Amino acid sequence: MNHQITAIIKKDIRSITSNKRMFITLLIVPLVLTIFVPSVFILVFHFMPENNTELLELLELLPLSIQDGSTQRSIIKLILNYIMPIFFLLIPIMAASVMAAASFVGEKEKRTLETLLYCPLSLKQIFRSKVMASFFLSMFVSAVSFAAMLVVTEAEAYMTTNSFVLPDLKWLLIMLLVSPAISLIAITLIVRVSARAQSVEDAEQSAVFLILPILLLIVGQFTGVFLISSWILLAIGVLCGLLAALLLKKCMDNFKYETLLK
Amino acid sequence: MNAVTLNGLSKTYSNGKKAVDSVNICLSAGEVFGFLGPNGAGKTTTVKLLNGMLTPTEGSCTVFDINPAANPQKAHALSGVVTEHAQMYDAMTGMENLVFYGSLYGINPSESEERGKALLRELELTYAENQKLASYSTGMRQRLSLARALIHQPRILFLDEPTSGLDPESAQNVHRMIHRLASEHGITVFLCTHQLRYAQEICTRYGLMEEGRLLAEGTLDTLRLQICSGMTLKVKASRIPETLLCKNTAPGAFELQIQSEEEIPAIVRKIVEQGGDVYHISAELPSLEDIYFHLTGKEQTT
Incomplete structure (x- = not known):
């Protein structure tokens, strides 16, 4: 990576972190999702009467791998390894969208893009550095959110069951494959609309469409249509990865001076 | 290059x-x-x-x-x-x-x-x-x-x-x-x-x-x-001889086109010989503004 690309990446990340309003937007959703949601689930189940037959009947319907000795441990395992992975996918989408919108449309809105275009960098270099800045920040927010969720969930698991409940292989797939792939899809979607979007908010709204498939996954799992597995996540990850690569290529081809300055 | x-x-x-x-x-x-x-x-x-x-x-x-x-x-x-x-x-x-x-x-x-x-x-x-x-x-x-x-x-x-x-x-x-x-x-x-x-x-x-x-x-x-070969002579005088072809721009102020500064002494002499008093005289070359308006005016009429 050359110095020019590094300079743009640093500048883009700094512009987000120094903008309080945007930085708070970027932090609130991950904090609600990774700390508040699992805590509510765990505490609700903890304070439920232990001889709740309806709940026990429901747990018996789940695969044997989830059933783990005590009801409390099974529930925490279900929350950590089946419910949270899907909720977690919202984080890279949101972080990548906020960052990409600020990085592409924000520069256009504040009339700083033209100055950048007059510098001796190829459009490919500018495009690459902006995609990388959005991607790095999205991955950073995802990693911090994962760490926060793990600390809170494990602490709650220990307090309620006197033991830890470890994350399984699905988290590895999410962190290394699915999250990076959907971050890139979110970034390319924002870049695609950046030419016609008049404001950062306009661009951010386009990422809403990415949330719909995630909502379907959440609804599908809660209604018992399917249960997320490592294989499903691997398939989603590979598909999203291929789609991201294709979209990035197409986006780069449409990245032209004349379209950008419209 | x-x-x-x-x-x-x-x-x-x-x-x-x-x-x-x-x-x-x-x-x-x-x-x-x-x-x-x-x-x-x-x-x-x-x-x-x-x-x-x-x-x-x-x-x-x-x-x-x-x-x-x-x-x-x-x-x-x-x-x-x-x-x-x-x-x-x-x-x-x-x-x-x-x-x-x-x-x-x-x-x-x-x-x-x-x-x-x-x-x-x-x-x-x-x-x-x-x-x-x-x-x-x-x-x-x-x-x-x-x-x-x-x-x-x-x-x-x-x-x-x-x-x-x-x-x-x-x-x-x-x-x-x-x-x-x-x-x-x-x-x-x-x-x-x-x-x-x-x-x-x-x-x-x-x-x-x-x-x-x-x-x-x-x-x-x-x-x-491109717009003219000479310059504009601005004169403030009590009277100007009719033989000098000039434009009266204000009471006692006149403008005439000349080709070079060499013509100025003869013009002053003529005014004085006809009994006129000269208060001010200056020769001005067309400014960029004059040239621009002249050119755009010419374009509009053609």
Whole structure:
């Protein structure tokens, strides 16, 4: 990576972190999702009467791998390894969208893009550095959110069951494959609309469409249509990865001076 | 090698508007070229074409033999651009902005800072180097843009209305700096402006644009020759002999066209011999403004 690309990446990340309003937007959703949601689930189940037959009947319907000795441990395992992975996918989408919108449309809105275009960098270099800045920040927010969720969930698991409940292989797939792939899809979607979007908010709204498939996954799992597995996540990850690569290529081809300055 | 060459350059936008129409210009290195005309004349489009931001519909252009449409990166490395739409980052200080843009030109931070300090001193912005750009006035922003455009020591400067929003004193400083950059450092300046009086002070050559067409191009003397060969003599006198063909512009004020200053003593003699008293006499060559209005007037009637 050359110095020019590094300079743009640093500048883009700094512009987000120094903008309080945007930085708070970027932090609130991950904090609600990774700390508040699992805590509510765990505490609700903890304070439920232990001889709740309806709940026990429901747990018996789940695969044997989830059933783990005590009801409390099974529930925490279900929350950590089946419910949270899907909720977690919202984080890279949101972080990548906020960052990409600020990085592409924000520069256009504040009339700083033209100055950048007059510098001796190829459009490919500018495009690459902006995609990388959005991607790095999205991955950073995802990693911090994962760490926060793990600390809170494990602490709650220990307090309620006197033991830890470890994350399984699905988290590895999410962190290394699915999250990076959907971050890139979110970034390319924002870049695609950046030419016609008049404001950062306009661009951010386009990422809403990415949330719909995630909502379907959440609804599908809660209604018992399917249960997320490592294989499903691997398939989603590979598909999203291929789609991201294709979209990035197409986006780069449409990245032209004349379209950008419209 | 020409600094700038425009060869039948035309640009028609997708909405059908012909912004630049078959413009031919050749500039040598070190010239200060005033590209003049009202808003919408095609000046900014020409600057964008010369920087590869737009692709010509017809014709071609080069900057130091580089085709900006084919090699924008190479052209950008040689040029500094100041336009109304090319802004900098509000969340960064003046110096941080200069160091950031310096890094995009491959200059290390300490060198950028050193050059930045010198430029800010020259543009009288040293006091604001550590202030966030958000607190800068329009004039301060404009001067910082000029510093940004000069941070990599370009061979050519494209300045699109560089003094808009500046108070007369700051505008004068900027013009002095442009003049010095050309005369001492040999930087070619392509200056787009509609402020004809300022342009006349600092430019060595001019191109007058209207509705995308180049009406005339050349030095002030060659442009003067295109509209008339002589000068205007302004006389304030009690009376003027009828034999002198002159225009009465106000009570006791007269104007007449002469070919050279040699004719003035004979005219004064004639007035005095006919019993007239002369209070004031001056010979004026047509200004850039006179030339511009004359040319645009001629165009409108044809």
